[in-house]
Amino acid sequence: MITETKGYMSVNFLISQAKNIQIVIDQNAAEIEALDQNIGDGDHIFNVQRGLKLVVELEDDIKNLPLQKGLNMIAMKVLSGIGGSSGALFGTFFMSMAKTPDLDKDIDFKKACEMVITGINAMKERGKADVGEKTMMDVLIPVSEKLNELKSGNTDMKEGLSEITKIAEDRMLATKDMLATKGRASFLGERAKGHIDPGARSSQLIIDTICKSLINK
Amino acid sequence: MKKFINNVDDFLKESLNGFGKAHSDIIKVNFEPNFISRKTKTKEGKVSLISGGGSGHEPMHGGFVGHGMLDAACPGFVFSAPTPDQMQAAAEHVDSGAGVLFIVKNYSGDIMNFQMGAEMYSGKNDSIITNDDVAVEDSTFTTGRRGVAATVLVEKIVGSLAENGGSLEECKKLGEKVNKNSGTMGVAFTSCTVPAAGKPTFDIGNDEMEFGVGIHGEPGRKREKIQTSKTIVNNMLEAILDDLKPQKNEKTLLFVNGMGGTPLTELYLVYDDACEILKSKGIEITRSLVGNYCTSLEMQGASITLLKCDEEILKNWDAPVHTAAMRWGM
Numbered sequence: 415m416i417t418e419t420k421g422y423m424s425v426n427f428l429i430s431q432a433k434n435i436q437i438v439i440d441q442n443a444a445e446i447e448a449l450d451q452n453i454g455d456g457d458h459i460f461n462v463q464r465g466l467k468l469v470v471e472l473e474d475d476i477k478n479l480p481l482q483k484g485l486n487m488i489a490m491k492v493l494s495g496i497g498g499s500s501g502a503l504f505g506t507f508f509m510s511m512a513k514t515p516d517l518d519k520d521i522d523f524k525k526a527c528e529m530v531i532t533g534i535n536a537m538k539e540r541g542k543a544d545v546g547e548k549t550m551m552d553v554l555i556p557v558s559e560k561l562n563e564l565k566s567g568n569t570d571m572k573e574g575l576s577e578i579t580k581i582a583e584d585r586m587l588a589t590k591d592m593l594a595t596k597g598r599a600s601f602l603g604e605r606a607k608g609h610i611d612p613g614a615r616s617s618q619l620i621i622d623t624i625c626k627s628l629i630n631k
Numbered sequence: 632m633k634k635f636i637n638n639v640d641d642f643l644k645e646s647l648n649g650f651g652k653a654h655s656d657i658i659k660v661n662f663e664p665n666f667i668s669r670k671t672k673t674k675e676g677k678v679s680l681i682s683g684g685g686s687g688h689e690p691m692h693g694g695f696v697g698h699g700m701l702d703a704a705c706p707g708f709v710f711s712a713p714t715p716d717q718m719q720a721a722a723e724h725v726d727s728g729a730g731v732l733f734i735v736k737n738y739s740g741d742i743m744n745f746q747m748g749a750e751m752y753s754g755k756n757d758s759i760i761t762n763d764d765v766a767v768e769d770s771t772f773t774t775g776r777r778g779v780a781a782t783v784l785v786e787k788i789v790g791s792l793a794e795n796g797g798s799l800e801e802c803k804k805l806g807e808k809v810n811k812n813s814g815t816m817g818v819a820f821t822s823c824t825v826p827a828a829g830k831p832t833f834d835i836g837n838d839e840m841e842f843g844v845g846i847h848g849e850p851g852r853k854r855e856k857i858q859t860s861k862t863i864v865n866n867m868l869e870a871i872l873d874d875l876k877p878q879k880n881e882k883t884l885l886f887v888n889g890m891g892g893t894p895l896t897e898l899y900l901v902y903d904d905a906c907e908i909l910k911s912k913g914i915e916i917t918r919s920l921v922g923n924y925c926t927s928l929e930m931q932g933a934s935i936t937l938l939k940c941d942e943e944i945l946k947n948w949d950a951p952v953h954t955a956a957m958r959w960g961m
Contacts, residue, residue: 457708457710460828490716494715494717495714496714497707497708498685498707498712498744499739501712501744502744502747503743505747540743601851
């Protein structure tokens with residue numbers, strides 16, 4: 415049963431997560447770059463790293479702002495500072511999260527789930543990609559579905575988050591044998607098979623980092 | 632990596648600075664957000680054309696800003712789509728009230744960012760998406776074909792119509808016609824190196840070529856042993872003709888485009904081979920373009936674009952143009 419009520423989403427939470435994610439992404443940068451060079455053009459990792467740096471650098475400007483304002487500032491920074499598909503998609507994610515109603519109240523776990531689900535739905539809409547197309551959505555959509563289940567079910571939160579890390583990892587690995595129908599890799603046909611999608615890998619690392627930090631809280 | 636670089640993070644800014652200084656008679660470079668616009672204001676009633684994309688394809692698109700072509704271009708980081716605020720700012724800067732037509736190459740990042748830019752821009756606007764690359768199979772389930780070198784032709788031809796008072800609808804219609812009448816096929820002998828990456832995007836043997844390569848060094852149809860120019864050009868043209876299916880004696884524009892690292896001497900040799908092959912198939916070449924227009928950094932290779940021309944296309948192709956990279960008739 416989910417009983418915790420406070421502090422599941424705040425500007426400070428977002429900044430501290432961005433810092434954690436930055437470390438993990440940097441540690442895995444060479445691998446993600448190599449994946450992208452196999453089936454893309456190698457820009458994904460630089461876009462993700464640039465985006466994280468920009469968000470972390472926003473700390474002083476946004477740390478005292480209400481959540482909605484903070485999210486909007488993050489969205490604009492990500493949207494205008496990254497470029498490529500990643501910029502548009504992650505910018506859309508934060509912009510939509512900011513549109514969740516009642517952000518001025520305490521954000522409990524359910525509400526935080528709702529925000530993330532709203533954000534992922536908007537990414538899906540923007541990228542017009544669904545599960546099975548060898549993109550980051552292969553990780554994010556199943557994660558969103560699981561969050562929806564957690565939000566309305568009786569699973570223990572930490573247990574649920576640990577299940578999510580497992581889902582993200584399985585789905586990331588599953589992109590290896592997919593044919594790509596969206597994004598740069600779609601131009602490769604059969605040749606994209608046998609390579610994990612770099613966007614799926616970076617998304618999985620992001621999900622994994624956030625979930626583990628909540629589990630160990 | 633051996634490149635003219637001071638600091639990787641300043642690469643784009645310094646290059647844009649130089650571009651602005653070198654062509655200060657035609658264009659102006661605006662920073663934060665980055666866009667290149669004409670030096671003079673758009674005349675009233677003229678539809679504004681805005682294109683853009685990742686940098687690294689120079690002279691596309693900044694080199695095509697000027698009379699008879701684009702009103703503004705939005706450069707992203709090397710090989711990364713520009714951001715929506717760039718398109719919004721460029722549109723606000725150039726629109727004289729007749730509306731804005733965005734010309735977008737069919738790449739997921741470009742499509743998404745241009746869409747968001749168009750949503751953020753409150754004025755009248757529309758978009759055309761180029762997808763001339765016949766190396767990629769099209770289907771309703773996929774991203775589809777890439778937008779590559781024919782984008783140059785679309786920008787020139789629609790640019791002329793806009794300059795001569797064409798409406799937003801007419802410009803869009805002509806742009807779509809040019810795109811539909813074009814087919815492009817590219818071949819690469821070497822990789823390119825993205826400055827931020829510092830190493831080649833792909834490995835390729837000394838005796839190999841990538842057939843059907845994209846303009847970011849993304850792999851194409853297949854990896855093959857290098858062959859004579861005649862054989863390579865013949866295979867490229869076959870792929871294009873299969874797709875375009877021109878009529879016997881149909882007029883065409885033949886565009887041989889360098890990827891950045893291949894000298895003009897070779898591009899003209901490719902042009903010669905293409906002329907002979909097309910002639911033997913009864914296809915008439917009435918216009919030509921040879922040079923580095925849609926490049927992939929320092930990649931060695933070339934693409935061939937064939938455009939089926941009607942009178943409207945020819946008239947607008949011949950019309951005066953004055954940009955950093957293309958100038959005739961004025």
